[in-house]
Amino acid sequence: MAEPIPSILDADALAAAERGQWRLVLRRFLRHRLAVASLVLFLLVIVFAFIGPLVWKWDHLLHREIPSLASPSADHPFGTTRAGNDVLAQVMRGTQQSLKVALTVAVLATGIGSVWGAVAGFYRGWIDTLMMRIVDVIFVIPFLAVAASLSGAVRGGVTWFHIAVILGLVGWMGTARVVRAMVLSVREQEFIEAARAVGASDPRIIFRHLVPNTTGVIIVAATLEVATAILAEAGLSFVGLGIQPPDTSLGLLISSATSAAFTRPWLFYFPGVFIIVICLTVNFIGDGLRDALDPRQTMVRR
Amino acid sequence: MSELAVPPVLSARNLVKHFPVRGRGMLRRKVGEVHAVCDVSLDIRAEETLALVGESGCGKSTTARLLLNLIRPTAGEVRYRGRDITRLSRRKMRPLRRDLQLVFQDPYASLDPRMTVFEIIAEPLRVHGQFPYGGREAVRELMATVGLDPEHRNRYPHEFSGGQRQRVGVARALALRPKVLILDEPVSALDVSIQAGVINLLEDLQEELGLAYLFVSHDLSVVRHIADRVAVMYLGKIVEVGDVGSVFEAPAHPYTQALLSAIPVPDPRRERRRRRVILAGDVPSAVEPPSGCRFRTRCPKFENELSTIRRRRCIDEVPELKYRYSGTEVACHYAAVSTVL
Secondary structure, three states: OOOOOOHHHHHHHHHHHOOOHHHHHHHHHHOOHHHHHHHHHHHHHHHHHHOHHHHOOOOOOOOOOOOOOOOOOOOOOOOEOOOOOEHHHHHHHHHHHHHHHHHHHHHHHHHHHHHHHHHHHHHOHHHHHHHHHHHHHHHHOOHHHHHHHHHHHOOOOOOHHHHHHHHHHHOOHHHHHHHHHHHHHHOOOHHHHHHHHOOOOHHHHHHHHHOHHHHHHHHHHHHHHHHHHHHHHHHHHHOOOOOOOOOOOHHHHHHHHHHHOOOOHHHHHHHHHHHHHHHHHHHHHHHHHHHHHOOOOOOOOO | OOOOOOOOOEEEEEEEEEEEEEOOOOOOOEEEEEEEEEEEEEEEOOOOEEEEEOOOOOOHHHHHHHHOOOOOOOEEEEEEOOEEOOOOOHHHHHHHHOOEEEEOOOOOOOOOOOOOHHHHHHHHHHHOOOOOOOHHHHHHHHHHHOOOOHHHHHOOHHHOOHHHHHHHHHHHHHOOOOOEEEEEOOOOOOOHHHHHHHHHHHHHHHHHHOOEEEEEEOOHHHHHHHOOEEEEEEOOEEEEEEEHHHHHHOOOOHHHHHHHHOOOOOOHHHHHHOOOOOOOOOOOOOOOOOOOOOOOOOOHHHHHOOOHHHHHHHHHOOOOOEEOOOOOEEOOOOOOOOOOO
């Protein structure tokens, strides 16, 4: 009665049987060389940003002893600013603040966006229309205006957390649109009807079937969100609504150094390189994660 | 309708399902209706297999989904143990879902690619809150029952062959110990050699668990093998119902005869001598079905045998499904038994 189980799989099957799903995910991730390299680099950046300030002799604030506008040297590897800050210490602090903002925004925006999009796409009809028109409306309002009014309403000074929440609240629409589009196609597949046929509830269908089947686009959206958040934070700081001196962020460092890009490049390029490194590594990690979380991926090293 | 005294487990009465056809443009006005299922009545009795056959697009799958209340009928009712389920809310329907389960046609599309086989089979148990009470063992047993190695439970659907996936689908459908299993072309996506395995599995399960089957299929050889009774559908209507023997040996509806004459007979000499009923033309559009008898546009009898006066009746009057001097119930004004096999 039973068709013979292919014998090639048997040896392999016994080994694979008890292996947890997460170990499989990890194994697939480890095969993605670029992603692993990016993860290592990203962890180094995190160490640099969070542990660095504790061990480096200068902090990011002004110090009388620091010479003005010194080029990179052993004492100040990234040089110094006109006012007398150590740029290495500033970049450490800036990276830390930018990372905190970017990751919070990514989590928040992706969370709101994917739930919003999945719900709209799942129910379709007037619920979908209403929800997506709300998205359109939020899209048309310039985010700077929203962010300005919101950050103006924060009492007792704006911290990185306020910035992150504000950016998260105005930055989830793109994710919502992409997720909705994907859900519209996934919901027509037969396994969704199969879930209905066993009596699964709507939340179960949305969170156990639809969202997992859209992880690919959700992860891509989240990694893009990290990059956008860093830039948006820089924009906010530039117009005086974001993180303010004496505190600093990567965006703030760059925007205050734009005029000096050619004359005193260390002020501009060091924070710039960090932004690029963060954005790129997060993107590659996202790539690796997307492939690792897709059970259909073959285990081929790339 | 039934000649036996056994009350049906699941029965459909005058089911109608029309799907709206919407125009393009902003308003998406309704420009017509697809008459997918039109006045269908069926009875499924306990431990019996009723086969529903017909060509592609005749409304078989829609009927199956109507019976499970997965789509709402335009009119008519479905009774499960005497209770009309078509008007039940989803919440009230949920406990009944335990008894009525569906196996899908396409084992590639009907399993969530992101779930392990264990999760797929356990899902019905989780949904109905039975998983904490020995769910793990239940899944193991189910996998063993359908002939899958329980050691493979952490694998994903794409790691299985078509036949194995269909077994996963069957195991999932059996998880809640249903009374009625609706099989929507369960083997038509599988290779012939694998079909036999799944068919035998279904027969064994029916015997062991006392299931009632509605077996939707377009493969008449399979139907003859597995079914107790057969209902033949054409363009949303049932044209003939009866015991498998009567329908195959003495079909009275011209459409049934045409269908049966298309089954190959594994004997070249007999095959050459057989009378073949070849239907002309295509299935008419279900948006504007023909008046009277829906089959008349392709009916060889209408075309070749009937006089103009007698044809009038086919055009004006919808033939009723009833016994007409043959072993089966037939919806044809001029039904006559003819052996084609």
